[in-house]
């Protein structure tokens with residue numbers, strides 16, 4: 419049965435002003451999914467007004483008090499895990515392990531920011547001698563607008579709204595029109611957990627209709643956008659002619675560099691994870707595999723063998739939208755070399771009914787090929803070989819994007835040398851973990867601002883200095 423979902427505004431389900439709803443799709447079957455409210459400027463305005471009304475009281479509560487609410491949200495998210503997972507499964511087709519991770523990470527983000535805001539949200543006293551009292555405060559922006567993509571519906575929303583709420587902002591989220599239901603459920607859960615009305619609102623709808631109205635609303639003090647480079651560039655202009663601060667997390671492509679002396683078992687496993695995890699629909703996926711010539715063919719053979727064992731619906735999910743499916747098939751169609759494995763959709767069986775493509779490896783791809791330079795956002799690895807450290811670095815840096823990179827080397831100093839010189843916001847050396855605590859964001863055209871870690875907390879606050887003469 420298809421269910422219709424309204425917006426979540428001011429603590430209640432609110433039908434769309436235009437009385438219109440949008441269809442969604444279950445990508446694992448291509449059957450119709452639930453319908454979501456087709457929001458427009460009037461709905462956005464209502465949500466921003468509610469957020470604006472709620473902002474002052476929320477900001478006035480102590481960090482400990484706001485943190486307690488965030489902990490309660492984490493509690494209800496954990497208690498509701500099955501329903502949240504199903505809400506997300508029905509619009510993304512993700513495999514169970516990935517769904518569980520989305521829910522667990524969401525709760526963990528709330529808990530992390532609930533705690534760190536108590537320790538790190540404080541300003542500073544600046545000593546200027548006697549007779550003067552000078553201090554700084556981290557003050558919220560008021561209303562934060564959040565526009566999220568479809569690849570990690572819950573996490574993309576939570577990693578922004580948890581620090582934004584912790585710092586005392588109220589939030590209006592415009593989730594992707596393909597995957598809005600988990601975010602709507604999250605907002606409903608947050609209300610159950612005692613989040614005051616208006617502090618967390620969700621308006622659904624398309625980018626041009628609802629997203630743009632949110633970005634352009636002058637009451638929105640800060641915007642966080644995660645999505646494509648083209649939309650990010652466009653939105654920078656929409657946000658008050660570039661004057662509203664905006665955190666941009668944009669798509670791109672990242673490299674995984676493997677030197678001959680590395681622990682190849684672990685490096686191969688990391689490459690296979692980059693391929694399978696969320697079917698490569700992760701902005702930080704290290705889908706460009708650069709391998710030292712001496713071991714290139716061995717590494718590729720091992721990755722191909724592992725990729726061929728991956729099972730649809732168990733190890734990897736479908737592509738999440740029809741557009742993305744067509745886009746990945748387009749990359750296959752103009753690949754400059756035949757695939758070492760995969761390179762097409764499933765012809766029969768249950769996977770053929772959904773938007774699944776085969777885990778794919780293209781080996782020894784010319785560096786200037788489109789599939790090597792652009793973010794494919796699918797279960798696709800593209801390999802090249804290099805002869806030495808300098809060439810590896812040049813190949814990895816020859817991109818206009820710089821979000822993450824992974825380096826595998828038997829020589830830690832070499833790994834750290836690469837880390838020092840690579841133009842990326844996050845580098846993992848020999849599998850070093852990148853977690854909620856580690857700031858995440860891009861170099862170059864990969865956006866600006868940071869998510870995760872303490873850094874994200876300060877993204878959602880503006881620093882005020884107060885200086886009083888005591889004379």
Ligand code: ADP
Nearest residue numbers: 566567593594595624625626629630645646649
């Ligand atoms: P993707 O290719 O990942 O879907 P998009 O940039 O198209 O990336 O979408 C990411 C988010 O941005 C979605 O929530 C989408 O609705 C929104 N969006 C798309 N176009 C616009 C726009 N012109 N203004 C505001 N938001 C937009």
